[in-house]
Amino acid sequence: MRSRRPWPAVRPISASPRPGPACRISSRNRFFIDRLVVIAARNWPGLEGRTISLTEILGESFVGLSTGHALQEHIARQAARLGGHLHVRIRVPGLDNVCRLVAQGAGIAIVPESAARHSARTLRTLRLTDDWATRLLNLCARRFDDLTPQAKLLAAALA
Helix, strand or coil: CCCCCCCCCCCCCEEECCCCHHHCCCEEEEEEEEEEEEEEECCCCCCCCCEECHHHHCCCEEEEECCCCHHHHHHHHHHHHCCCCCEEEEEECCHHHHHHHHHCCCCEEEEEHHHHHHCCCCEEEEEECCHHHEEEEEEEECCHHHCCHHHHHHHHHHC
16 A cells, blocks of 8 residues: 655655755755854853864864754765764754753754854854855755645745
C-alpha cells in the first residue's frame, strides 16, 4: 500500500541555497539572503573585533544543532574543506536553544544573523568573512504557474 504525502499542496516547492540536486527546477525566485555569524557569550575570551573567519575559530568549543540538521552539516563541510573539524561540545535542537547555551558560556556557535538578533542583548556577534557564510536562498518549483492555489499563496508570501 502506498502512503500519501500529508501536504500535496506544497510538495512541488523547495528552498535551496543554490541550484543543484535539491533544486531540480525550471523556475527559481530568490527570496532571502541568509548571513551566518559567530555568536559567543559577551565575556567569551579570545574573540576580538567585529569579523572573523572559520579558520580562526576551529579550535574553539562549539554548541551545535542536532546531528543531521542541514545548517550544521553545511558548517561541518566547510570546516572539513579547510582541513579541520568542529569540536562540538553539545548538540541541541533549535536555534533558540543554541543561543541560550552560548549566552550561558557553553561554547560558541555559527547561526543565521536573524537568530542572533533575537538574543542580541546576551550575545556577542561577529560576522563571518568566509564567502560561503552568505547564502542566497531560492524558492524553487518546476513551474510556478502549475502550483496549487495554496502553494501559489505560499510562494507569493515568501517572495
